[in-house]
Amino acid sequence: MLMTYLGKQSTEPLFLVTMLGMAISSNIVWYHHYVFLLLPMLIWMGWKKLDWQVIVWCLFGLSIIQIDRFYLTKGLLVHIFVHSLIIFILVSQVKSLSYRFMMK
Numbered sequence: 001m002l003m004t005y006l007g008k009q010s011t012e013p014l015f016l017v018t019m020l021g022m023a024i025s026s027n028i029v030w031y032h033h034y035v036f037l038l039l040p041m042l043i044w045m046g047w048k049k050l051d052w053q054v055i056v057w058c059l060f061g062l063s064i065i066q067i068d069r070f071y072l073t074k075g076l077l078v079h080i081f082v083h084s085l086i087i088f089i090l091v092s093q094v095k096s097l098s099y100r101f102m103m104k
Contacts, residue, residue: 010047012043012044012047013089013090013092013093015040015043016040016043016044016047016089017086017089017090019036019039019040020037020040020082020085020086021086022036023036023037023040023082024078024079024082024083029075029078029079031069034065034078037061037065037082041058041061041062044058044089045058057085060081061078061081061082061085064077064078064081065078
């Protein structure tokens with residue numbers, strides 16, 4: 001967060017991680033709360049300039065939300081998907097930050 005404040009990193013990943021974390025952080029996440037995952041996913045697709053890999057991953061996550069409601073684990077797969085998404089975004093930001101420090 002400090003690097004975002006200082007202008008060294010872009011602000012989109014901080015927003016994505018914050019919104020994704022807030023969407024699944026409560027003790028009980030009802031099915032209609034998953035609508036709050038749409039905004040971070042749409043912003044992530046726009047930030048990555050509609051990269052096909054990001055679009056496929058987001059569509060995969062949205063289909064997990066639809067399928068998991070009745071048939072599979074009743075929400076566990078959605079939480080695994082969102083947590084893996086948060087970890088992926090954080091790891092990619094750490095890699096880009098360490099790359100910037102190596103270039104100096």
